[in-house]
Amino acid sequence: MTQPGADSSVVEYRAQLPPPEEFLRLFASAGWTTSLTAGRLVGALDASWHCVCAFDGDRLIGMGRTISDGALHALIVEVIVEPDWQGRGVGREIMARLVRRCREAGIDQIQLFCAAGKRGFYERQGFTARPDEAPGMELRAE
Ligand SMILES: CC(C)(COP(=O)(O)OP(=O)(O)OC[C@H]1O[C@@H](n2cnc3c(N)ncnc32)[C@H](O)[C@@H]1OP(=O)(O)O)[C@@H](O)C(=O)NCCC(=O)NCCS
Structure with missing residues (x-):
């Protein structure tokens, strides 16, 4: 693993589902919790339409995925960058790749849920x- 502060040019982006253990670690790094078991949480990834992972070597340092019908609608979820890697353009690159794939498929309706404090990030990617x-x-x- 590269030391925090290293050049983000070492980051490799791959269109794939994340390794389960790495995903659970990254999910927790965002401070997120869920009532789902780890098995159900990881299993939910299988229904992704497109997923982009960012790796530093074998370490998953960022990801984002899209749920879609492949034609009309797409919902971008689980955009996460490991805290040590935040602020170095990884999230922007993940978003660009997710959006590009939607556009290639002709999908116009791209939506997402914006967490508190992240509005500026998504606005910089063109979302309103x-x-x-x-x-x-x-x-x-309930
Ligand atoms: C939100 C998140 C994915 C951003 O990833 P990141 O790699 O740190 O973002 P980047 O370095 O690519 O930033 C891209 C641009 O957005 C800006 N930006 C990043 N986070 C921002 C924020 N919270 N508010 C406003 N602007 C932000 C950056 O300054 C940069 O601006 P620039 O293009 O003018 O240089 C990351 O902070 C994260 O994983 N947070 C925890 C999980 C989370 O909340 N995800 C979002 C769920 S809705």
Whole structure:
């Protein structure tokens, strides 16, 4: 593994699902928790339409994935960069690759959920909040 602070040119991007153990480690590094078992969480990845992983050697340092019908709609989820690697363009490159793949498939409706404090990041990738008269909606867990 490269030491934190190393040049981000060592990062290798691959269109693949993440190794399960590496995914669980990266997921936890974001401070995220879930009621799902590790098996169900990793299993959910199998339904991804496209996934981009960023590696420093064998270490998964970032990822993002898209759930899609391949034609009309795409939802970008689990965009995560390991804390030591944040702020060095890894997230931007992951997003660019996810969006490019959607555009190649002719998908116009690309959506995502923006976590608190991340709006500026997504705005820099060209995303905008939905208008008040046409908001995203959700059914909260019971
Ligand atoms: C959000 C996240 C993926 C960003 O990845 P990153 O590799 O640090 O981002 P980058 O270095 O590629 O930043 C790209 C641009 O966005 C900006 N940016 C990054 N995070 C930002 C933030 N929270 N708010 C505003 N701007 C931000 C950078 O300054 C950079 O701007 P520039 O293009 O003008 O230079 C990363 O912080 C992360 O994994 N956070 C924890 C998990 C998470 O919350 N994911 C999002 C779920 S919705």
